[in-house]
Amino acid sequence: MTIETDKYLPTVYYYLARALSDERKFNEADSAFQKASKYSDSAFIRSIYFYRGLNFYLQKKYVQAIMFYKKVIAMDPYYRFAYYNLAITYDDYYQDKRTAITYYKKFLTFSSKNKNDDLLVRAAKKRIVDLKKQIFFNKKGKNN
Secondary structure (H helix, E strand, O other): OOHHHHOOHHHHHHHHHHHHHHOOOHHHHHHHHHHHHHHOOHHHHHHHHHHHHHHHHHOOOHHHHHHHHHHHHHHOOOOHHHHHHHHHHHHHHHOOHHHHHHHHHHHHHHOOOOHHHHHHHHHHHHHHHHHHHHHHHHHHHHHO
16 A cells, blocks of 8 residues: 555445444444544544544443543543434443433533534423423422
């Protein structure tokens, strides 16, 4: 491989990994994500880690998914989709309502006014309301 094509390796492995993940070939996808990370610069690594976390989430490997979403946030604390995915992971897997609410709120804090975010913004707001109701009624039931 020449030096000119080497600069495209991270991108090639990244999109290969995403395609493999979409095809539910998770182990192959993770291998491609690892190669993309190996050859990538720091600006692109955030996206690699995000989708690597999603790849683990889809496999129900929630601990690994959380680890990669938190890596994304450590690199870029404004990466709103990592907060959203952390929220749904804590919500679905751990059923940790309070932590999920915290991450949904962080997502809302950093979500843009872009119309593309509207669906997730509405979903996050609705889920926060639902989780707060569950917490309230759960406490109320325990006091009776």
